[in-house]
Amino acid sequence: xKERKQIxxxxxxxxxxxxxxxxxxxxxxxxxLSCTWCKxxxxxxxADLMQLRGNVxxxxxxxxxxxxGCGKQEYLKSDLEVPSAKDRVxxxxxxxxxxxxxxxxxxxxxxx
Ligand SMILES: [Zn+2]
Numbered sequence: 001x002k003e004r005k006q007i008x009x010x011x012x013x014x015x016x017x018x019x020x021x022x023x024x025x026x027x028x029x030x031x032x033l034s035c036t037w038c039k040x041x042x043x044x045x046x047a048d049l050m051q052l053r054g055n056v057x058x059x060x061x062x063x064x065x066x067x068x069g070c071g072k073q074e075y076l077k078s079d080l081e082v083p084s085a086k087d088r089v090x091x092x093x094x095x096x097x098x099x100x101x102x103x104x105x106x107x108x109x110x111x112x
Pocket of ligand 1: 035036037038039040067068069070071072075
C-alpha cells in the first residue's frame with residue numbers, strides 16, 4: 001500500500017481527520033481523476049477503490065494511479081465530485097470488475 005507516499009510526512013493526529021474513502025461513500029461522492037497532459041478523465045466509485053487500497057485518505061489518491069491514456073503519473077489530479085441526479089444520468093463511471101492476481105517467478109542464485 002502506498003498510503004505513506006500518499007500522505008507524505010503528515011502527523012498521525014492530522015491524518016485521522018482527513019476525508020477517507022468511506023467518507024466519500026457516505027456522502028455519495030465520486031473520485032474524479034484527470035490527466036492534465038492528455039486530458040483523459042475517469043470517475044471512480046470510492047467503494048471500488050476501497051477494495052484495492054482500503055479505507056485510505058482521499059488526499060493525493062492519484063499517486064496510486066497511472067493515466068490510462070498516456071501512462072504518466074505526475075500529471076494526474078484528483079477531485080471529489082458530488083454529481084446531481086441529473087448529472088449522473090449518462091455519466092461514465094469506471095467500475096471494478098475483478099482483481100487479478102499475477103504470479104511472477106522470483107529467482108535467486110545459491111551456492112551448492
Ligand atoms: Zn494522460
